[in-house]
Amino acid sequence: MNLFFIILLILFSSAILAFISNRIVRGSSGIIAFIGITAASILFFTRLSIGNTYSFTLGGIQMQFGLNSFTYLFAIIVLGLGVLASLYSIQYMKGKERLGYFYFNFVLTILGMVGIIFSQDFITFFIFWEIMTWSSYLIVIYNGYSSSKVGIKYMIFSALGAYAMLTAIVSIKGIYGTFMIKDAIAAGAFNFTDHFYIPILLLIGFAVKAALMPLHVWAPKSYSMSPMSFTAIFSGAMSKMGILGMGLVLTSIYSHASPEVSVYSLILKQVLGWLGGITAVMATIYALIQTDAKKLLAYSSIAQLGYIVVGLSTGTKLGVMAALFLAVVHAIFKGTLFMVAGAVERQAGTTDMTKVSGLIRKMPYTFFAALLSIIALAGVPPLGGFVGKWMLYESLITESNNYFLVIVVFFSSTAAFLYSYRFLFGLFLGQEEKETEHVKEAPLTMVIPMLILALLLIVTGLYPGILFEPIAHGMEYLGYSHVNWDMSVLTNIWGEQTNMSYIFSLIGIVFVVVFIFITLKGYKGTRNVGTKEISTSGEIPLEHENLTYQMDFFKPFERAAAPLYKRSMNKIWNDIGNALEAVFNFTRKIYTGNGQTYALFVIIFLVILLIFKDSLFAN
Incomplete structure (x- = not known):
């Protein structure tokens, strides 16, 4: 079996085993996840070489795995941080609920990122991109109801980015006749000459994962509400998948x-x-x-x-x-x-x-x-x-x-x-x-x-x-x-x-x-004191008083920047969402369920066709 498949199979198998094993031996999921990610990493860095490729056909579509010197850099980030975060997670997640669920999605997220690094065609790239997105979403909502709204916001922006990417991929296939990333770049798919919207759509999709303003509003709460052992991956590695994509597109635009x-x-x-x-x-x-x-x-x-x-x-x-x-x-x-x-x-x-x-x-x-x-x-x-x-x-x-x-x-x-x-x-x-x-x-x-x-x-x-x-x-x-x-x-x-x-x-x-x-000079004539031995200016201390104040740490700065805080991107996106909801509520009223109303719509449509038939159907 090919090395690319073996590495992905190790990760997928460890995800399944992590999910199942916790029902048999509580707490074993973390150890299995760590072993699986470590084994895949060792195999990657010791056996896989830059320049290796493997092509296969699925459903009549040619797909290809490969490794180049650019994606290798991101593999160092993903697998290196993945091994350390999974080791850290064993004790951090100890005693928490639904460990099988957590580690299943934890390893799947790593698998998705490794698959993106391996992908040499847009179909494979998009499949693994979605695996990464959905598994990370399931961890964002790990804490239940309190994180469900955060998860919805994350998925809305992820869907926006995914649709933008998918539109660009379909356009590349329709215009240039290929799904292969290297062939598309060589054909000028990322250039601004004829179809400038293709690189723009791809950049939008990648900018969502890179949390670039104004597409960043999902990130603050998603990062802070996820378990910290995963957030190390979420922020440290997953965001770099957006950087990887942006790097490919931008350098192609500038060089051509x-x-x-x-x-x-x-x-x-x-x-x-x-x-x-x-x-x-x-x-x-x-x-x-x-x-x-x-x-x-x-x-x-x-x-x-x-x-x-x-x-x-x-x-x-x-x-x-x-x-x-x-x-x-x-x-x-x-x-x-x-x-x-x-x-x-x-x-x-x-x-x-x-x-x-x-x-x-x-x-x-x-x-x-x-x-x-x-x-x-x-x-x-x-x-x-x-x-x-x-x-x-x-x-x-x-x-x-x-x-x-x-x-x-x-x-x-x-x-x-x-x-x-x-x-x-x-x-x-x-x-x-x-x-x-x-x-x-x-x-x-x-x-x-x-x-x-x-x-x-x-x-x-x-x-x-x-x-x-x-x-x-x-x-x-x-x-x-x-x-x-x-x-x-x-x-x-x-x-x-x-x-x-x-x-x-x-x-x-x-x-x-x-x-x-x-x-030599600073400690002369001094003695070590504890942090609770505070100066009382000659007064007799009745009880311990904490004189370290940490609230309103930068209050003067906050006052100076008040106008910037009043109108945040969150509020702007909320206003856009409310406006769209109002439009949808209005359009929903059109569908009354009354057959006579629908017949009237058909008549109005036919009248419009008759009025504009010359301009619509002119040769």
Whole structure:
């Protein structure tokens, strides 16, 4: 049997076994899911080679599996994060209901994404896209009635994207006579010359999964209400399927743009670039006012995806490289942060940042993972997030000359530091609460995945060349010439070198000097005190009082940005939904159930035909 089928069969079999086994041995579903995903991953990375293909015919339609250097990059994200999230999930989901149901859909979602990566034709691509969508929907509604409305919104936007994609696929078959992705690209199906609506429809479908504004409104609650072990996959890997599709379409448009349609390509670059920038800014602004850590991370995830779209929109060598680098790093730190939120939720019972604080002493390993992830998210050196954002800024300035957009992106990145600090301070710093005195560190199988991902952020920051190699090969598949790089140096268009080792060495020296100074001078004549030993200004304390206030953390900022909060995209989409409902209610009244009314409609229709017969049936 072909390796592609074997890998997919392993995943499908483990999904079935996970569903059945929980009825026999309670709690075994998670272990089976982990073993199945791990086995499929080992087989993928050890036996499957880039360039392998396998063609088959189903119902008279030719289909093809394959692996290229571009999709291989996304396989690293999906399978790497899938293995760690499934290991994390064993303890996180322990004791919860309907574990068979959960793990069945968990593994099916992984299967759907792997199938998308394998797909070399639009039919196979669309089938696995729907498997991914439906299985993820069933997990979104896992918590029952409270999440049903969230699930409906997710499915409405997913259906919108699916119909857009399906319309484009049918159009490609009708116009170009092929379902093969490579043949369609070669035939110019994604060009703006004749059938510009085809790439636009595909971009709409992919933008839904990438949570690009204004198609993002399903994401905040879907991310925050799903079990955190799945949200690590939902945000970290599933969103990248939209990025994968957008990358294929956009690079095809830019590389095949003729002089006649180059102006349309330029407009597309500006529109997508600004949509990505606005997504980053607006999601950041909404993240600032969240008091629940899960909702904060959900908006943060949308903002980070905005940076990736900005990079892809440039179409330049450095811009696309920055986007793909950020896609991988985003999967790492966002997967880690959702796992951190899940660990806090499991151990402390809540992720409300106004009700829990001071967990740094209770959960030190979780704090360490959160700290590194927050540094990477904020784009602070020496971690991987800094490398990606540095390249993005440089591409916008030196290659795209889009100075206004780089200001917008830089503002969003700076503001991201504010909500990042709130997340870290709200959960881990400050005074310990009485309600969390019982809290202990998360179980080992939850801590290990978080620490592995957190350490990867250090590696990708100090040695970005580890990621540059697969990214460069993927870009060559997309038609870009080779990018000059080594383990820590990236050559820019001026011929100068961005030496990450040099930058990080300077930063390291500064940290060491500051640490020595604080150690020698800062602690002189001091003593260690607990977080509850507060100053009372000479007053006799009657009882413990918590002087760490976390409510209205950014109240002045919230007042300044009040006009932006009043008219959100959620309200706009709700207004559109209400208007459509009113139209449908009106049209429903036409169908009265009275035969005489229907006969009158027929007569009116015939009269209209007679009046306009000359113009309608003229040769």
